[in-house]
Amino acid sequence: AQEGTSVELEDYVSQLSTADQCLALSRLDEAEETQVLEALKAEDAAELISHLPEVEAARMLGLLDTSTAAAIVQEMPSDEQADVLGDLSDAQAEAILDELPREEAAAVRELSSYDDDEAGGMMVREMLRFSDQMSVRDVIQDLSDHGEDYSDFDVRYAYVCDSDDRLVGVLPMQNLLFVKRAERLADLMIVNPISVQAKASLDDLVELFDAHNYLAVPVVDEEGKLQGIVHREAVDYEETRAIESDYLKSQGIVGGEELRTMPLWLRAKRRLSWLSINVFLNIGAAAVIAYFQDTLQAVIALAVFLPIISDMSGCSGNQAVAVSMRELSLGLVRPTEMLRVWWQEVSVGLINGAALGLLVAILAVLFNGNPYLGIVVGIALFTNTIIAVSIGGVVPLLLKRFGFDPAVASGPLLTTVTDMCGFFLVLGLATMMLSKLI
Amino acid sequence: AQEGTSVELEDYVSQLSTADQCLALSRLDEAEETQVLEALKAEDAAELISHLPEVEAARMLGLLDTSTAAAIVQEMPSDEQADVLGDLSDAQAEAILDELPREEAAAVRELSSYDDDEAGGMMVREMLRFSDQMSVRDVIQDLSDHGEDYSDFDVRYAYVCDSDDRLVGVLPMQNLLFVKRAERLADLMIVNPISVQAKASLDDLVELFDAHNYLAVPVVDEEGKLQGIVHREAVDYEETRAIESDYLKSQGIVGGEELRTMPLWLRAKRRLSWLSINVFLNIGAAAVIAYFQDTLQAVIALAVFLPIISDMSGCSGNQAVAVSMRELSLGLVRPTEMLRVWWQEVSVGLINGAALGLLVAILAVLFNGNPYLGIVVGIALFTNTIIAVSIGGVVPLLLKRFGFDPAVASGPLLTTVTDMCGFFLVLGLATMMLSKLI
The missing domain is CATH 1.10.357.20 (SLC41 divalent cation transporters, integral membrane domain)
Known part of the structure; x- marks a missing residue:
């Protein structure tokens, strides 16, 4: 890698497609990898890292000092946070968690308690979540107040909870176009929505998404409290991983994925x-x-x-x-x-x-x-x-x-x-x- | 299979999960398969068939008389129509196409001209498509007039065309919640949207969806006219198929998938x-x-x-x-x-x-x-x-x-x-x- 200021490096990296960025990154030595990741904005570094195989992502985070690593982790979706920290050593993961805001660290710790192929391990907390007592006007106000925060969410559906945080309904957002702004969500939502438990298996989820044309399904705990949502995309991803892992195992690559950049x-x-x-x-x-x-x-x-x-x-x-x-x-x-x-x-x-x-x-x-x-x-x-x-x-x-x-x-x-x-x-x-x- | 009226059969089949329906169907002989598919509503039969591997789906359609088969094909999404007809003999496919409404048959013929792993072969025509001269009020009126037709669509985005059918913009539907009903789409839409050519390869699409957090991407012809959209899901599906096919080929199953129900x-x-x-x-x-x-x-x-x-x-x-x-x-x-x-x-x-x-x-x-x-x-x-x-x-x-x-x-x-x-x-x-x- 050439010497250069971080601005030049950032400009160069941002010109490359994500696939080329990953390829380029995997060709650097560890000192250079550290240099690139530190030079990038945390947001861009998170985007780049989330396109790498998880073991590679974990290895690279392990190279950085704790606060840089934590800043990058904070920009990742909640399911990927848990996955990548799970591939670090316990000490490294704890050090990074200590740098995260307390609430976010607690959320990641909880997600980490699930396997990658359980609903809990695939779910994200980024979703539209409203109280059943809110009116359409409240929702529209909330959407325009938090437009920036919501920009990465899938906003096709909102999930509606009662005062005890229990999931009571699902609301297709486009329906809001046809109703009066004074109406309450409780009167508009689809009641008794399909949901899964956090321990639901990959097979359960594959079958559910096969049977229903949903983009996401809400995850609840034993008391019916809303924990997060699992996107169809996350299920497809885990299904693909399972097939790839079967292929590798059948050829004698067992005990985890091997990349030639590993020791x-x-x-x-x-x-x-x-x-x-x-x-x-x-x-x-x-x-x-x-x-x-x-x-x-x-x-x-x-x-x-x-x-x-x-x-x-x-x-x-x-x-x-x-x-x-x-x-x-x-x-x-x-x-x-x-x-x-x-x-x-x-x-x-x-x-x-x-x-x-x-x-x-x-x-x-x-x-x-x-x-x-x-x-x-x-x-x-x-x-x-x-x-x-x-x-x-x-x-x-x-x-x-x-x-x-x-x-x-x-x-x-x-x-x-x-x-x-x-x-x-x-x-x-x-x-x-x-x-x-x- | 037990003797029974078609209503009983339908009730029984509808109790089963889709996976069990597929398993049960694959255990019947051809006469029984025909009987089940004829007894079901075309809509339900289409749903069931679209969960089978394509070669199986094609074989079963081949068993039915042309008009029943055509009624089922008509209920399938346009990309699957082309895929399944591609697996039938030319004579069978033509017979079914002749029974479809002229416009739909022409659309399927065009989609069939693409490979399964090209953008054209993965695209669907089911999408929200509006003229740039329409107002928000026109769109809301159209949505409530065609709510039923649109129920299977992904309505997160609408695609905006000029008077020559050229794609000129994309409109995130939730934005309509925040604007005046008199505004024209031309003033609201995101201009210069990313699109792909119908001949774009699976690798191109994988890279595009890797780099951008889109749910779908519009497909245009050489003149920029909007042809359809490719959902992320369709790309994930083809990617999985490619991996599975690599596994099968590496084990000596070449020349297409083998299922033990085949001759x-x-x-x-x-x-x-x-x-x-x-x-x-x-x-x-x-x-x-x-x-x-x-x-x-x-x-x-x-x-x-x-x-x-x-x-x-x-x-x-x-x-x-x-x-x-x-x-x-x-x-x-x-x-x-x-x-x-x-x-x-x-x-x-x-x-x-x-x-x-x-x-x-x-x-x-x-x-x-x-x-x-x-x-x-x-x-x-x-x-x-x-x-x-x-x-x-x-x-x-x-x-x-x-x-x-x-x-x-x-x-x-x-x-x-x-x-x-x-x-x-x-x-x-x-x-x-x-x-x-x-």
């Missing part, structure tokens, strides 16, 4: 912890080969086909895993419907197993001219394809049913079992037909 | 086309083993470690692929930054390769007591881990840069190369040290 040791350690588990799972498959060493030594051509059997079965099984994960996330299959899924996979496995088995059998005969080698590898791949799609289809349902995360565990489980079965089939059949193969 | 032959054919390519890629790895047959026969213990080397390298490489895919989608890395990514992966590869190589070397020595076997497999896995993470990290960038789809091709390319290199390293080293291994 090397953390990246290596996280990846290694998953890889080490896989080494031990692999021993199962290796043991099968060790058991049949004599057969393999006698018919070394078999060794040429072992990786094909292993890889093709893994591929077929992964396809079935992907379809099960997709159907689970669409709600098109229940975790209990294992028999149904198994049968649907076996049908595909019979067709594809026959096609692949025949193909590999032909390759084997072309390779060394012995038709029995073709028979052994063909039958093994045919059978193992059916096993692989059965396991791939059913295992995600089984894991989900018993409360495990299907995205993390399905792949390694599948590979272990299909490799063991595949090697057992090839080498077991070869042992039975040994006289024909030599 | 068996289609499911088997699509999966098989991807698997067959993999068989031929596998021949590369098999050829390496074939080349070193004599070494393998002499030291059969090597065969026990080949699948471990192959699987572990594949796992390490997949982790790198996942991080690259994620950083590409977050815009945190550009496709040209291959050297940077390569170096970041090599650092992880050195650490994890050393750890895994040592672990497997120990296992090898425990297995047959020969330290040279440990040296061969340890060095091979160490080296191949570095190769695997290098390829895994760089290949997605390379594919993206040259216009290929990294989600489809990264996995198979990675596996092929890491298997070939892994087998070559183990067996090549063993050949060099053959006298120590026997």
Whole structure:
């Protein structure tokens, strides 16, 4: 980064699109990152930081002195405040909270007590909230008094509370265009509005927004007191995160998102912890080969086909895993419907197993001219394809049913079992037909 | 499904949540599906169908007679109309279009000419649209005359056009609360509003909604005439679909989404086309083993470690692929930054390769007591881990840069190369040290 006054820097940064700002920021070293964030207005720094992945946002806030960090946090929407402080160390988060106005700190502390994927963790306090005793005139006065404060809110709906802060109604703001200014909100509002508890899960919220064309839903506590609102956008965001996280976990990135700007040791350690588990799972498959060493030594051509059997079965099984994960996330299959899924996979496995088995059998005969080698590898791949799609289809349902995360565990489980079965089939059949193969 | 009058059926269906309705519908045979959709009001059937995956929605519409299907399509938002008709055969789509009111059919035909992930394919025509010559009084009169028609719209903003239908301004509806009813929209609206062309890409829209806190953006043609609006929600939806589709493609589900309710032959054919390519890629790895047959026969213990080397390298490489895919989608890395990514992966590869190589070397020595076997497999896995993470990290960038789809091709390319290199390293080293291994 060039030397320059903070005004020049600010001008330069503000010319870039938000995406380019994020890219540029991630290319700086820590001293430069600090310099940029300190030079920006707290408001602009908050805007920039809220476009970064949360772990990155937390890391950068951690670089700043407490009062600068607090000034930036204060400009963020309340749900993001809680998320980003949750990714800091407790000491850092507390230091920043101490610098915030007392009321705001208390609000953030409360939001932080919820998980990111609960209604409480997704809700914001920025909303239009009026007493049911107010008149339309009072509301219009309030809107023009606080126009600036409300400018970031979604003002399509206002939420109406009684004198005990209990949510009693929702008011579509455009209705105010058609009514007399003396009317009271209690007479205009939609009563018994749909609301959710702060502990409502992401699945509940996805279903609610699927069923209703709402932009936001109010959150209440056990006594019906209004706590905040959850925007449809926040739910979509968490849903996307869940899908992305499933993809990363299925590829062996577990224990949280990895970005290449993170410390090397953390990246290596996280990846290694998953890889080490896989080494031990692999021993199962290796043991099968060790058991049949004599057969393999006698018919070394078999060794040429072992990786094909292993890889093709893994591929077929992964396809079935992907379809099960997709159907689970669409709600098109229940975790209990294992028999149904198994049968649907076996049908595909019979067709594809026959096609692949025949193909590999032909390759084997072309390779060394012995038709029995073709028979052994063909039958093994045919059978193992059916096993692989059965396991791939059913295992995600089984894991989900018993409360495990299907995205993390399905792949390694599948590979272990299909490799063991595949090697057992090839080498077991070869042992039975040994006289024909030599 | 039980026999029953359509009223009973309707009552029963309407009790279920939308998610349960979708699940229940997907469990019926085609005759029963037809019966349910015909029994429901067109409006309710449209609501139900729009919650299904598009391929399912299209299949179900295809079962109905043309006039029932057209009545349901007429109740859907305009972007979904185009999407679902796009998934029907041309003949079926034309038959349904012929039953729609002429103007609506023309609108759907035009929307269908855009891809799902272009602004034109995501836009809806349902919006508040006024002339700049209208007064606030005219608008309020129009709103109360058409309240019913507008009930599904997002009425936070109105779009203001001149007499040539060109977009000239945007009007936040709540501002109407604070102004005199005689004022003209031309004097109230925000002029020079941000708009996009109908051909704007999903990436453009994602960036726009990232940078601006809008709920919707207007779409104009080359002459600046207002065509429709794209809701943030539609962009989020397409973004989620793109991520899901990347996940499915990375697991070998290519050529479109697969649901187990689809015809068996289609499911088997699509999966098989991807698997067959993999068989031929596998021949590369098999050829390496074939080349070193004599070494393998002499030291059969090597065969026990080949699948471990192959699987572990594949796992390490997949982790790198996942991080690259994620950083590409977050815009945190550009496709040209291959050297940077390569170096970041090599650092992880050195650490994890050393750890895994040592672990497997120990296992090898425990297995047959020969330290040279440990040296061969340890060095091979160490080296191949570095190769695997290098390829895994760089290949997605390379594919993206040259216009290929990294989600489809990264996995198979990675596996092929890491298997070939892994087998070559183990067996090549063993050949060099053959006298120590026997």
